[in-house]
Structures are given as structure tokens and as C-alpha cells.
Amino acid sequence: MFYIQKLKLINFRCYKDKKINFKPGVNIIVGKNAVGKTSLVEAIYCLSLTKSYKASRDSLLIQHDQPYYVLEGEFINKERSHSVLLSYELDKLRKRLLVDNNVIKKMSDYIGTFKVVMFSPDDSELIKGYSPQRRRFLDVYLGQINNKYLKDLSNYNKVLKNRNELLKKPNQNEQDLEVLKIYSEALVKYGINLITERKKFIEMLNPEVAKISLAISNETEKTELKYMPNVEKDDFLLKTFRQLKKDLYLQTTGLGPHKDDFIFEINGKDAASFASQGQQRTSSIALKLGLANLFDKLGMDNIVILDDVFSELDKERQNQIMQLFKEGKQIFITTTTIDSIHETLLENSNIIKIERE
Structure with missing residues (x-):
């Protein structure tokens, strides 16, 4: 069993x-x-x-x-205790993590290392x-599954930043254009990895989301995610070089997974355009429930946080969700x-x- 015992x-x-002390199961x-x-569960998320x-x-x-904050947590994982300390000092702009x-x-x-799935009232914004x-959702949860994805994302963002800075430089010379070519090739290299993993992640997640959305809508609403890459990986390199003149003019990188998106579909229709507020709420809950179930299926224990989510659900729907x-x-x-x-x-x-401190 995996849980946080002390905070x-x-x-x-x-x-x-x-x-504060917590127990396994429902708190x-x-x-x-x-x-x-919310600050308590936010602290767990931060840890x-x-x-x-x-x-x-x-x-x-x-x-x-105050000049700093400190969070300390004691996690129990397979009957072993692990301490986590996260701190941030304002004057030194320094964050420290000890495990x-x-x-x-x-x-x-x-x-x-210690996975968490967060439900919040703002989840409907993922749809509309x-x-x-939505890219942040992919990065946060895919990053918990795949550490290499995080490293590729970090490298991609560094290359993207350097490329954009060079695109803004006035009067580029031949050497600058050669460096741009190197940055473009690196961008495509890391970008292809991101596109591949995002596509795979959504393919793994979709069956779980569909199953749960049907379960909590009495088999009437099937929610699925549709990945919309900004550029297909097979065309990425060629299109990046074809786009260079336009990038120079606009002084920014116009192609790549930093512009990716995905949409929610309910029974094959775009949820942002056609779904009611209640349907959007159900779909966003199905997304996070599906995510928790995917973690479980992959053998990855996780903590679930439902921050002010039950207030909008009747008791029957609450019980239905908890059983999932x-x-x-x-x-x-x-x-x-x-x-x-x-x-x-x-x-x-x-x-x-909890009462006011």
C-alpha cells in the first residue's frame, strides 16, 4: 500500500x-x-x-x-517509510528537495517517485x-509515468528558447544561420520523441476514460480524447526548414509540440462546442478517474485528491465514483x-x- 502518513x-x-496525520484509505x-x-492538498501535490x-x-x-517555506512529508510505500522535504528560500531563489x-x-x-492524481473545480477548463x-496536463501526468519524457521535454524547451532568441537577433549572418540549422535539427529530434509519447499516452488513456464516462453516465455518454499534433513527426524536419523564412520574419518558432493540443469528444462530437456544463463536468471527472485507473493498471500506486469536487455531485453520483x-x-x-x-x-x-489558523 502507498499513502502519505504525516505532513x-x-x-x-x-x-x-x-x-497533521493522515490514514490510508479516504481522508x-x-x-x-x-x-x-486546499492548501493542505496543494502541499501534498507539491511534495x-x-x-x-x-x-x-x-x-x-x-x-x-516570511523568507521561506518548508514542506515535510512521510510516505509509506510497501510498508517502508520515506521522508520528503521540499523548501524554497526567497532571498536566494533556491528550491531544495531531500528524499x-x-x-x-x-x-x-x-x-x-510518489504519484498523485488531482481533481479540482478548474478541471472543466481542460475542455473549454x-x-x-491541456499541454500542461500531458506534461504533468505523462511525466509521472515516463521520466525520459521529462528529460526530452526539458531539452526541447532549452533548444526552443535558444532558437527563438537567435530568431530575434537582428541581421543574422551565415554563422547564425548554421547555428539555426543545428537548433532546428535538435528541436526535431526531441520533438519527435514528445509527439510519439503523447500519442502513445492518449492511446493508453482513452479506453479507461471511455469506460468510466459510460459508467457514470448510465451508458449514455462516451468520452474520448483526440490528439492533435501541431505537426506530424514524419514531416517535422522538412516543414521546419521550409518554415525558417517565416520564423525569421515572425521571430519565433511556429512549428512543434509546443503548439500541440487535444480535444474532448462526447459520442464523437467536440465537447467544447456541443456539451452542456454537466456533460463537461462528467467528462473531466472521467479523465482523472481514467488516469488513476491507468496508473493502477501500469502497477503505479498513486494518491488521489478530490478538491471541492463532491460539492456539485449528488450522493448517488459520489458513491458511484468512489466505487470506481x-x-x-x-x-x-x-x-x-x-x-x-x-x-x-x-x-x-x-x-x-480544519479551522482558521
Whole structure:
């Protein structure tokens, strides 16, 4: 079994110094709005992925007028205890990660060690929002499965940055054009790997999402993902060189997986255009449930976080969703009241009441 047993937060969000214990199985975190429920599950997410799913910068996670934050977690994996410490110092702009008291020099080497699947009220934006949100979804969850993908993504982004900087340089000479050719070839090399893995990931995920969307819609709505690469890998190199003149004019790289996208289809129709708000909600839940099930199928234990998701679901739908999770999985549910939670679920859960610090 895999779960987080202890969590300590120092200068993190609204918490000055907070220690809290969790149990395997379902943990329900109850409290009024703005008391720190989401901050607790955000801390668990950070310990897993080394960054927040909400804040764009680590400095935003530090409590007001404090110089740093520290998160400490104790994870149990196959009956063995592992400590994880994540900290960020504002004055040095330095993030540190220690696992079992060993310093991890590259965060990408750690990601995927302790996996988490996050449900949040913003998940519907994956359907109706902009493509960067969907690419981020691919990077976050594919990166937990495939560490090489993260390394290829890092290399791709470095090459892309260098190429764009050179495209902006005024009056390029012959040497600059030769360097652009080298950058273009490297971009295609790493980009092909990203396209290949994204396509494979969506192909693995689709059967799980389809199965769950049918289960929670009484067999009426089948959700599937359709990958839309910006460029096909077989044409990538040729099109990149054909595009060079245009890239020079626009001073940016116009082709590549940094412009990829995918769409949701419900019964073969584009969900963003045709689905109701309720259907979009069901599809986004099916996506994350399918993801958790895919992790399980691949033998990858994971923690599931349901942040303020049950508030919009009736008790029957809550129970239906919980039954789709693998038995014994650690699940966190945040809510303002337990009155809306199914009685059977409450009986078998660890209730944690949170009040303003």
C-alpha cells in the first residue's frame, strides 16, 4: 500500500507551523471557505511534483512577510517509510528537495517517485479552456509515468528558447544561420520523441476514460480524447526548414509540440462546442478517474485528491465514483460540510476538521 502518513507545513500559504496525520484509505478534510483545506492538498501535490498546480511561482506559496517555506512529508510505500522535504528560500531563489535525507539535484529525477492524481473545480477548463492548459496536463501526468519524457521535454524547451532568441537577433549572418540549422535539427529530434509519447499516452488513456464516462453516465455518454499534433513527426524536419523564412520574419518558432493540443469528444462530437456544463463536468471527472485507473493498471500506486469536487455531485453520483477507485487507495476529499457526503463513505473515512489558523 502507498499513502502519505504525516505532513508538516512551515510558512506555506496560510500555515505558520502545522502538523497533521493522515490514514490510508479516504481522508475527508472539512472546513469553511478560506481556512486552508486546499492548501493542505496543494502541499501534498507539491511534495509529489515539486511544484504547485495553482501558483505559477514558488514565491507565491510563502506566507506573507516570511523568507521561506518548508514542506515535510512521510510516505509509506510497501510498508517502508520515506521522508520528503521540499523548501524554497526567497532571498536566494533556491528550491531544495531531500528524499530520505539525500539531496536530489535534479527535480526531474524525482518526479514520478510518489504519484498523485488531482481533481479540482478548474478541471472543466481542460475542455473549454486554452491549449497550454491541456499541454500542461500531458506534461504533468505523462511525466509521472515516463521520466525520459521529462528529460526530452526539458531539452526541447532549452533548444526552443535558444532558437527563438537567435530568431530575434537582428541581421543574422551565415554563422547564425548554421547555428539555426543545428537548433532546428535538435528541436526535431526531441520533438519527435514528445509527439510519439503523447500519442502513445492518449492511446493508453482513452479506453479507461471511455469506460468510466459510460459508467457514470448510465451508458449514455462516451468520452474520448483526440490528439492533435501541431505537426506530424514524419514531416517535422522538412516543414521546419521550409518554415525558417517565416520564423525569421515572425521571430519565433511556429512549428512543434509546443503548439500541440487535444480535444474532448462526447459520442464523437467536440465537447467544447456541443456539451452542456454537466456533460463537461462528467467528462473531466472521467479523465482523472481514467488516469488513476491507468496508473493502477501500469502497477503505479498513486494518491488521489478530490478538491471541492463532491460539492456539485449528488450522493448517488459520489458513491458511484468512489466505487470506481481501486480498493485501498488513499483518497483526499475537501468539502465545506459533510452533510453532502454519502453516509457509507463517511462511515469508512478519516474526518479531519480544519479551522482558521
